[in-house]
Amino acid sequence: MMEDIESVLFDEKELARIVSGLGERISRDYIGKNLLIVGILKGSFMFIADLMREITVPCCVDFMAISSYNGSKTSGVVRILMDLKKPIEGYDLLIVEDILDSGMTLSYILENLKSRNPASIKICTLLDKPARRLSQVYPDYTGALVEDRFIVGYGLDYKERYRNLPYIGVLKPELIDE
Numbered sequence: 001m002m003e004d005i006e007s008v009l010f011d012e013k014e015l016a017r018i019v020s021g022l023g024e025r026i027s028r029d030y031i032g033k034n035l036l037i038v039g040i041l042k043g044s045f046m047f048i049a050d051l052m053r054e055i056t057v058p059c060c061v062d063f064m065a066i067s068s069y070n071g072s073k074t075s076g077v078v079r080i081l082m083d084l085k086k087p088i089e090g091y092d093l094l095i096v097e098d099i100l101d102s103g104m105t106l107s108y109i110l111e112n113l114k115s116r117n118p119a120s121i122k123i124c125t126l127l128d129k130p131a132r133r134l135s136q137v138y139p140d141y142t143g144a145l146v147e148d149r150f151i152v153g154y155g156l157d158y159k160e161r162y163r164n165l166p167y168i169g170v171l172k173p174e175l176i177d178e
């Protein structure tokens with residue numbers, strides 16, 4: 001798979017440093033709260049597994065699966081493929097995403113979850129690609145900013161592949177067929 005990667009943006013050490021910084025901030029901010037981590041599948045599964053181990057306050061986790069992407073292009077249409085298992089009233093929600101791109105997915109999820117009356121909602125994204133933003137979504141915790149390149153690894157996919165790479169890298173553009 002390495003031969004499909006043009007350049008490595010974040011290696012394992014760098015990812016660990018970013019994730020532990022986020023975990024520290026979240027742990028500080030959620031003291032005495034009722035933290036429920038809402039993971040957005042599938043892209044965030046690896047990030048969440050590492051992030052939760054850096055969170056030192058009590059917390060629960062649940063998952064939602066959303067679909068809006070086909071290959072490397074967003075369809076703009078967001079669908080819930082799998083919903084949360086329980087009501088979220090009274091919980092302090094932290095939505096955890098792998099990457100914030102157009103913002104269509106997160107703005108949809110945000111509105112949807114707000115209507116279920118949680119105590120609070122914040123957003124944590126490992127990566128942010130601000131150049132491509134279409135919706136006004138403002139993450140509360142951002143691991144790192146990235147340029148407008150298609151990236152894979154550490155949970156991020158292209159056509160469901162490359163999620164198992166332990167690092168994040170730029171996919172060779174010639175491998176992307178739109």
Ligand code: IMP
Pocket residue numbers: 043068069074097098099100101102103104105106149150151152156157158
């Ligand atoms: P948005 O709705 O455009 O913000 O899309 C967010 C979702 O698109 C993310 O959760 C990813 O699953 C996917 N995505 C956006 N950019 C990339 C990328 O560079 N590589 C892999 N997936 C991406």
Ligand code: MG
Pocket residue numbers: 042043069156157
């Ligand atoms: Mg994805």
